[in-house]
Amino acid sequence: MIKVKNLTRKFGPVVAVDDVSFDVARGEVVVIVGPSGSGKSTLLRCLNALEEIDAGEILIDNFMIEKRHKDIHQIRLEVGMVFQQFNLFPHLKVIKNVMLAQRVVRKRSREEARAKGMNLLEQVGLTDKVDAYPAQLSGGQKQRVAIARALAMDPKIMLFDEVTSALDPEMIGEVLEAMKMLAAKGMTMMVVSHELGFAREVADRVLFMETGKIIESGPPSQLFDNPRQQRTRDFLSKVL
Amino acid sequence: MLDWIAEQIVLYWDIFKYLIPAVPWTALITITSFALALVLGMIVSVIRLWKVPVLSYLAGVYVNVIRGVPLLVHIFFIYFGLGKYLNFDRFTAGVLAVGICYSAYLAEIFRSGLEAISHGQYEAAMSLGMTRFQTLRHVVIPQSLRIVIPPSANEFIASLKDSSLVSIIGLRELTRAGREYYAQFFTDFQTWVLVGVLYLVMTLTLTRVVKYLERLYAVKGFGSRKT
Secondary structure (H helix, E strand, O other), rough: EEEEEEEEEEEEEEEEEEEEEEEEOOOOEEEEEOOOOOOOHHHHHOOOOOOOOOOEEEEEOEEEEOOOOHHHHHHHHHEEEEEOOOOOOOOOHHHHHHHHHHHHHOOHHHHHHHHHHHHHHHHHHHHOOOOOOHHOOOHHHHHHHHHHHHHHHOEEEEEOOOOOEEEEEEHHEHHHEEHHHHHHHHEEEEOOOOOOOHHHOOOOOEEEOOOEEEEEEEOOHHHOOOOOHHHHHHHEEEEE | OOHHHHHHHHHHHHHHHHHHHHHHHHHHHHHEEEEEHHHHHHHOOOOOHHOOOOHHHHHHHHHHHHHHHOOHHHHHHHHHHHHHHHHOOOOHHHHHHHHHHHHHHHHHHHHHHOOOOHHHHHHHHHOOOOOHHHHHHHHHHHHHHHHHHHHHHHHHHHHHHHHHHHHOOOOHHHHHHHHOOOOOOOOHHHHHHHHHHHHHHHHHHHHHHHHHHHHHHHOOOOOOOOO
């Protein structure tokens, strides 16, 4: 589903992602953990071309992301993304947030887009907020709208970039629930998160990143309970 | 005393009847030139927002050159200067001058409005597969409208007042009509009071319309304005 080969992304002299390679299979849930500034988010953002690639290549479902790709928005259709800061469209009601890209990108009819939107908002438990504006929602509700909005495009892969980091603790659970539901349905997911409990429960595989490199990778039980690398152990001892 | 009042009323009424046919011309000049300014200003601001190579630099030069020259000089330059080669009629020259001049001011207002939209909005739209143009059209512009409407409306009102300057090339709008009446009957005080009042009625009406528009584009819980 995703093949990353020797991916490198630099910001001036700083190498944010340093010669990283990995594969993700269809339906796999991969959680990336690591200290801040380790390149986790940059790596994720490369996967839907929000970040340019300096070297290496990325294959998404046999579609290659290259530097200065012309049909870049075609690739983004296959890859949904949810952001730490929600990034909902504040001028649109919840249902319109979920409908907009369906209408203008997927060219669906108003009825079709609305039906799809209602269905997804129901799945994330927000039927009563359909006509609210984003500013009237709590953080957890906003993030669930953002998930519904991304899912409305029928992506094959979903990327989650620290989606619970801006939330109050009591709201983290509701967002993680929505993500678990998605994982259970077989969605291919890549999740950057500090929620190690979630990683342990849902991830098929955990990648530990530091200084732009993948230091260690393995199933959560192995990586968390029995890390092979000293650096992984150091990191885990700080966060657990 | 009563005689004097009656005389004054008749005089004002006479001036009023003379001035009124010129009011639609002031309105027409203002609306046409502002429409031109909106289109040009929009194009210039988007070119600068997208940092289109070369064009973006030229757009910056355009804004600074136009803003740095008085409107009266624009009018003279277009009507007499360019008019020497292109033969504009008065209306075209006047509208071009006011329109171009205000496009530079609007371009700066639009740019500040467009740049106020956070990077996250672009990323969200792009991650949903929207193109740059779709993002601008459906996400960025609707949000910047709220920011841009009040200062743009001020410019509109200012352009209404500045349309009086085109009277200098003999375009028969409100100010020109006032000068004509005054030249015939030498009723300087009454003429200019009435011309002023007519401008005032137009600008105050517009101010009300702007207030209404601001309320129309306000969104619950968004921005600082209470609804």
